Amino acid sequence: MVPVVLLCVRIPILSDRVRLMLSRVLCASLALFVTIGTGTSRADGPFPPHKIADNTYYVGSQDLATYLITTPEGHFLINSGFEETVPLIRDAVQTLGFKPTDVKYILASHAHSDHVAGHARLKELTGAQVLVMQGDEEVIRKGGEGQYLYTDQRWLPCPVDRVLKDREKLTLGGVTLTAHRTAGHTPGCTTWTWRTTDRGRPLDVVVIGSPNVNPGYQLVGNTAYPAIAANYAATFRRLHSLPCDIFLGAHGDYYKLPAKHATLKTSDVNPFIDPQGYTDYVTFKEKAFREELTRQGGTISEPAVKHSFFIAGPTFTGIIGEEGEELWNAGQPAARDGYVLPNGNVLIAWGDEVRELTREKEVVFRYRKSAENAELGTVQRLANGNTLITELGKRPRLLEVNPAGEIAVECPLLPETDNAHMQTRMARRLPNGNYLAPHLLAFKVKEYTPQGKVVQEFATDLPELGGRPAENWPFTAIRLKNGHTLVNLTHGNKTVEFDPQGHVVWKVGNDDFPELKPFADPCGGQRLPNGNTVIASYGTQGPIKVFEVNREKQIVWKYTGPHRAHEIQVLTTNGEPIEGDPLK
Ligand SMILES: [Zn+2]
Helix, strand or coil: CCCCCCCCCCCCCCCHHHHHHHHHHHHHHCCCCCEECCEECCCCCECCCEEEECCEEECCECCECCEEEEECCEEEEECCCCHHHHHHHHHHHHHCCCCHHHEEEEECCCCCHHHHCCHHHHHHHHCCEEEEECCCHHHHHCCCCCCCCCCCCCCCCCCCCEEECCCEEEEECCEEEEEEECCCCCCCCEEEEEEEEECCEEEEEEEECCCCCCCCCCCCCCCCCCCHHHHHHHHHHHHHHCCCCEEEECEHHHHCHHHHHHCCCCCCCCCCECHHHHHHHHHHHHHHHHHHHHHCCCCCCCCCCCEEEEEECCCCEEEECCCCCEEEECCCCCCCEEEECCCCCEEEECCCEEEEECCCCCEEEEEECCCCEEEEEEEEECCCCCEEEEEEECCCEEEEECCCCCEEEEEECCCCCCCHHHCCCCCEECCCCCEEEEECCCCEEEEECCCCCEEEEEECCCHHHCCHHHCCEEEEEEECCCCCEEEEEECCCEEEEECCCCCEEEEEEHHHCCCCCCCCCEEEEEECCCCCEEEEECCCCCCCCEEEECCCCCEEEEECCCCCCCEEEEEEECCEECCCCCEC
16 A cells, blocks of 8 residues: 555645655654643544535635535545545544435545545545546646655555546536636646525635645746746736635635634635635735745746727727727617626617627527616626616616516616706615615615615715716726725716725726826726626717726726727636626
8 A cells, every 4th residue: 555644634724745755754653642742632633514605614724725515426536635634534524414325526626645645545435526627637646756855755546437528517406616727836736616595595616726835836947847937927816816705725724723713603605605705815826926936036927908898888888809900889879887797698778779680690688678767777797587677767666677677676766856867876686685776866885675765875075986976977886795886976087995884995087097098987886706807988079989997097998999988897817718707
């Protein structure tokens, strides 16, 4: 039998690299216990198995994370830990009421001993297929042989049933996992994402493969792994682009498992929902990578940002490609709002009609404005299959229209003006079932229950924003994953982020770009998963029609083509699709 590395240290903030360094030291002695500081315990000692969200469970050890994703047709299991971790995983699965033999797929975070040395045992136990990302398959097949840096480590070799490609999707029993190749830590390091629910709320899960640069990793002039630095840089771009509500990782310490687990029973909210924690962690790890790269004398040239995007605008409604070319034209300009749907169809609101069009321009859904009102504003396809539409006029209202074209929900709006055109724009339904509606002349964004009760208001005429004279008419209101609300203020030429109490936590406007002055009646907007904001300058007389600004208020992309935009939707960045529901 191949000697197996046993790593038995538990320090809450122990990094992959310290573990691996220790594992190399420990390899010779096969020591079972190491005492560090005051505690004696094992990183692969037992930890209470627990539910994270619907169909998503933790069945790993104290720090070596293993996840069980259950479906009616069998289960996914991510990571096996060490060979010695496998009985513990088996017991955890059974404790939660599931059968190890129902596991159909064994997956991995990356081919280091602490995540995959137990694969062969686990495969034997479950009869499941082992699927591995391209780049890590040989190391798993050969039980550790061929690893970068850890050349002396060996464990039980495990047959690999299938090699995965970047972004490959695995579907079982109605659940789809996506494998993101996030290489650098290993060439096939994999970040897993899927959609789950918690108390009825849809949530995006991310299990980070590993963002860590281990001690001894050579980022510059590495002949054993020439692409290592470029791989890390691409990994951070990908991690920043993933929508995340539930933040998980290959080790529990990535996401502070012990602290979150300790509050599981007493907390009203699910402690694993931590979008800010995810963003902060990825940012922190990227900084560490870049500092180490600089220390080693390396640099990375970032590719220029290119987007393809949908425009609902006065001269063109359709899709623009990454080179500025027209990819698809709806054939009728002057649309006000719209979405490219996950099935590829395009849902568009014109002033008098909403239509969902296939790319061949077949109409598959239609709603015409009621006779009593003056115009239509918003359109949004909802998770329940209904379409959210606003009507402006004598009876300003939000409607949910079902697929048959019938009104399923009607919610009266309180825009505080009879001026139909200025009553509301870009209303959206929130994950909590309420609606968020910007009311231009009321200088307020209001959150309504489906019964029409206003439960929250954000004032846009605050003294710090210039008061009423600034004419901050709210046009777009986007509820962010962290609970903040991003608002484009047309006429006032600002984009402002409010916290739940209505305080301004971030703003950007022409004062930040005294030369360029890119804000000209900002109408539509979008918050990208990387935290940047895309703004449509509807009223521009200059070249910049749409632009992207980062948190540090630098413009990182601009569209200077012929068409102005009322609303936009970024679809791809440098050839990669924007993941998740667009925040716009
Ligand atoms: Zn590792």
